[in-house]
Amino acid sequence: MSRLRLPLLSSASTTLRRRRSPRSSYSSGAVITSSSASHHTPPLKLQSPLFLRPLSHSASPSALLSFRRWAESLARSSAADLTFDGGPSSSELIREISWLLQDATSQDGDTFLLRTDLEDLYRLWRQRIEERRPFQYIVGCQHWRDLVLAVSEGVLIPRPETEEIVNLAARVEGLQDGMWADLGTGSGAIAIAIARMLGENGKVVATDLSEMAVEVAQFNVGRYKLENKVEIRQGSWFEPLQDLQGKLSGLVSNPPYIPSSHIHGLQAEVGRHEPSLALDGGENGTDHLLRLCEGSISSLKPGGFFAFETNGDKQSEQIVDFMTTQWSNSFHDIKIEADFAGIKRFVTGFRR
Amino acid sequence: MEIDGLKSLLSDCAEDKDMCAMASEELTEAFGQEKRLLHSLLKSFLPKDDDDERDCILEVRAGTGGEEASLFAMDVFKMYEKYSQKNGWKFEVIDTKESDLKGYTEASGTLSGRGVYGKLKFESGVHRVQRVPVTEKSGRVHTSAVTVAILPQADEVDIVVRNEDLRVDTYRSGGSGGQSVNTTNSAVRITHLPTGIAVAIQDERSQHMNKAKALKVLRAKLYEIERRRLHSSRSKLRSEQIGSGDRSERIRTYNFPQGRVTDHRVGITHHSIDDVMEGQMLK
Numbered sequence A: 001m002s003r004l005r006l007p008l009l010s011s012a013s014t015t016l017r018r019r020r021s022p023r024s025s026y027s028s029g030a031v032i033t034s035s036s037a038s039h040h041t042p043p044l045k046l047q048s049p050l051f052l053r054p055l056s057h058s059a060s061p062s063a064l065l066s067f068r069r070w071a072e073s074l075a076r077s078s079a080a081d082l083t084f085d086g087g088p089s090s091s092e093l094i095r096e097i098s099w100l101l102q103d104a105t106s107q108d109g110d111t112f113l114l115r116t117d118l119e120d121l122y123r124l125w126r127q128r129i130e131e132r133r134p135f136q137y138i139v140g141c142q143h144w145r146d147l148v149l150a151v152s153e154g155v156l157i158p159r160p161e162t163e164e165i166v167n168l169a170a171r172v173e174g175l176q177d178g179m180w181a182d183l184g185t186g187s188g189a190i191a192i193a194i195a196r197m198l199g200e201n202g203k204v205v206a207t208d209l210s211e212m213a214v215e216v217a218q219f220n221v222g223r224y225k226l227e228n229k230v231e232i233r234q235g236s237w238f239e240p241l242q243d244l245q246g247k248l249s250g251l252v253s254n255p256p257y258i259p260s261s262h263i264h265g266l267q268a269e270v271g272r273h274e275p276s277l278a279l280d281g282g283e284n285g286t287d288h289l290l291r292l293c294e295g296s297i298s299s300l301k302p303g304g305f306f307a308f309e310t311n312g313d314k315q316s317e318q319i320v321d322f323m324t325t326q327w328s329n330s331f332h333d334i335k336i337e338a339d340f341a342g343i344k345r346f347v348t349g350f351r352r
Numbered sequence B: 001m002e003i004d005g006l007k008s009l010l011s012d013c014a015e016d017k018d019m020c021a022m023a024s025e026e027l028t029e030a031f032g033q034e035k036r037l038l039h040s041l042l043k044s045f046l047p048k049d050d051d052d053e054r055d056c057i058l059e060v061r062a063g064t065g066g067e068e069a070s071l072f073a074m075d076v077f078k079m080y081e082k083y084s085q086k087n088g089w090k091f092e093v094i095d096t097k098e099s100d101l102k103g104y105t106e107a108s109g110t111l112s113g114r115g116v117y118g119k120l121k122f123e124s125g126v127h128r129v130q131r132v133p134v135t136e137k138s139g140r141v142h143t144s145a146v147t148v149a150i151l152p153q154a155d156e157v158d159i160v161v162r163n164e165d166l167r168v169d170t171y172r173s174g175g176s177g178g179q180s181v182n183t184t185n186s187a188v189r190i191t192h193l194p195t196g197i198a199v200a201i202q203d204e205r206s207q208h209m210n211k212a213k214a215l216k217v218l219r220a221k222l223y224e225i226e227r228r229r230l231h232s233s234r235s236k237l238r239s240e241q242i243g244s245g246d247r248s249e250r251i252r253t254y255n256f257p258q259g260r261v262t263d264h265r266v267g268i269t270h271h272s273i274d275d276v277m278e279g280q281m282l283k
């Protein structure tokens, strides 16, 4: 039997993601920007995620093996420089290499079919290490809950903390067949996950100010065949929801909440590559959160539920304080929920 | 009966070497067949296990033999993957922990299909390998071992795990977390506090999926404890005759230089190790 050990793909984990055929409107040949300051000049066209591109290239096992060796040794030798600002460790980088290969290749007997050429893999990995380009932008997707979402420069990569907001929404009873809204939807992550657990008549309106986010969210909604359940609208916070005043059963949002002064010191993957429109929450980070609290008074119907993500601890307490002192007759059962790290991450409650 | 005939032929033909060799080969073959028959007969006499129809979780762990054991653990894991494909079952990798040479120190997967647990439960135990490790310069044959565990899958109805009984550990970035952090580390470890059983999963790319898988494995482990408690009295017959599913029991020896696989539970030797490793011949 063959003793050559290749970066074999676990057949199981790949089938799930490859079963769906790409319903992309983006041409797979379009070039994505690779500059490290890409959010200043948003690319005009999106490239479809690596795992959805056609297998139009090939490589020998030994060529792939040497790519893997090269990538691993680059990861090992550079990790020390990356971890100082909270960047990835070498073992995390090495796992990313496996995932990159999982997304980029498919085995066919003794040759490997590739979704991009080998040269591109080298280029991508160099970007990962040298430019600190987030892994999720490299492969063009983020695995989040049980979803695989397309992401791209210009759109925030959904965070694991945010997975919980869907559980919070799922716990609420009696609102499954109503109208929900996800404001600042980004890749569409929260909207899609909530749409999948709503009842037959439940719907989600997902909004974003960013054109890029709207485009990516629409793509993801289409991939999960939720066009009839999730409607994407472009605009600032409540502005696109004029027709839904007082009608929402649920309102969820993960708005930008990082205090402006912190943006500068962020981990390179975040600070240099993710859009500041998705991160910057104004002077103390609460600008958008407060807008959302206020706007939910007029948009939620009586008994409607809201859940907001915050920068954690103090910020959550501040929001709760504000809601209970300023708008105590508008809301009830205002609560703080922790994330998996024990940080007070979410504020939830109900419209009176 | 055929065996008696062959035996007498053997003693009669002391002069004729070729004839003798042929007869002895046929005799071995006939013995093998008889044993196989006996084995499947035994299996069919055993009271059917209530859990036979369930899906199962496969765990392969490298035992003695260091790196070579890890490489063999990977071969064995793949052997079951191929076997399950041949049977039309669904095979899903749960988690793998790679060794330095890209073998597996540990690997786990789920197998789903008709009667999977019933078909695989007797695989639980020690699988020995004899071969020249890739790392061995002098060409000496080493013996290493991996252990295999087959657990029936259990769902929420079989095993109720209370949230208060679980401690869930995840990667923590330190600092504010949330939007401030980009990480691909979604590893999850779940500890069941009353029993101390801990399951860590890191192969999935979302925390949600790692957690779901860890819970699935944990549930199977708790169910297995419960099963063993219930079955301990009536499993004596089974353990004597066909294997207890005990993890310390020897199941097979895979001898690569001689191209044979010996099944210790029934004493049968297969002479086509490649087929076995390709998932063809597990019985």
Ligand SMILES: C[S@@+](CC[C@H](N)C(=O)[O-])C[C@H]1O[C@@H](n2cnc3c(N)ncnc32)[C@H](O)[C@@H]1O
Pocket (backbone or CB within 6 Å): A156, A157, A158, A159, A162, A183, A184, A185, A186, A187, A188, A189, A190, A207, A208, A209, A210, A213, A235, A236, A237, A253, A254, A255, A256, A257, A277, A278, A279, B179
């Ligand atoms: C932290 S991201 C969250 C994205 C997504 N909901 C998630 O959790 O992954 C914040 C989002 O709010 C959007 N945003 C920023 N300002 C906005 C505004 N004034 N109106 C609507 N959306 C806005 C950003 O474009 C970004 O997509």
